[in-house]
Amino acid sequence: MNAPEAFLQCRCGDCRITLCDPAVRYHVECLCSDCRQRGLISASKSPHNALPVEVANFARGIDVVYFANALIVDKSSQELLAFSKLTAGGIVTTATSTCCGTLMCFSHPLYEGTTISVSTDSCHVTTSSSLPLQAVVYVSDIPDEYAQTIIRCSAVPVISSVNEEPESPVIKALVRAVTTPISTHVRAAATTNFEKMCASKPLMFAFDRAHDYP
Ligand SMILES: [Zn+2]
Ligand SMILES: [Zn+2]
Structure with missing residues (x-):
């Protein structure tokens, strides 16, 4: 093999x-x-983890790719992972490496356990696969002057909020992609997944704050 x-x-x-x-x-x-916020928390742990300048300046969003939630993680790497939410009411769970504060991957209930998301601005991703950028999401979260520039210049659809535009074709495609079942042979190769690893650790909270987004 x-x-x-x-x-x-x-x-x-x-x-x-x-x-x-x-x-x-x-x-x-x-x-x-x-x-x-998650990027800023990571940045606070190491000078190497600073937000890319274009992200800090609202010129673009955090780059996020999604993979099947079928993983192999050896014992020493599992020991380095810590699991957290921004708040007790938060939706997204983050796996951070305690060695250097890298945001390794995330889980959201929307994924139904089949998918993880990864911020390539924090975590190094090695794969032979690539997919062009499909959409820019949550432009409603940034100051309007920057939002207008992104809306005007983006080559891909710009979505104000995933929750507010569920009928948008790119959001339908996103939901379809992140709920795609894991194939049998991939599942057979995996030794763990995000939820199994998370269940073996205490869940921590970064803030006492009210809400969270995908
Ligand atoms: Zn590390
Ligand atoms: Zn986000």
């Missing part, structure tokens, strides 16, 4: 998550305030 070729790696290289399915399921840029 060939060695797995797709993996996520933290910035210092100590934490690695093998992706049993290398295929990118969807690709967006997310402008939501929670993605930004």
Whole structure:
């Protein structure tokens, strides 16, 4: 059997998550305030984790790709993972590497356990698969002057909010992609998934704050 070729790696290289399915399921840029907040929390842990300048300046969103939630993670990497939400009422769960504060991957109830999302602005992604950017989402979360520029210049659809535009073709495609069942052979290759790893650790909360977004 060939060695797995797709993996996520933290910035210092100590934490690695093998992706049993290398295929990118969807690709967006997310402008939501929670993605930004998670990026800022990561940045506070290491000078190497600063938000890219274009993200900091609202010139683009956080780059997010989605993969099947079928993983191989060895014991030492599992020990480095910490699981958190921004608040106790938060929806998104984040897996962070405690070695260097890299945002390794995320889970959202919308994914129904079949998908993880990954911020390529934080985590190093190695895969032979690629998918062009499909959409920019949550433009409603950024100051209007920057939002107007993105709406005017973007080559892909710009969505104000995923919740407010469920009938938009790109959001329908996003939901279809992130709820695609994991194939039998990929599932058989996996030794764990996001939820299994999360269940083995305490869940932490970054803030006492009211809401969260995909
Ligand atoms: Zn690390
Ligand atoms: Zn977001």
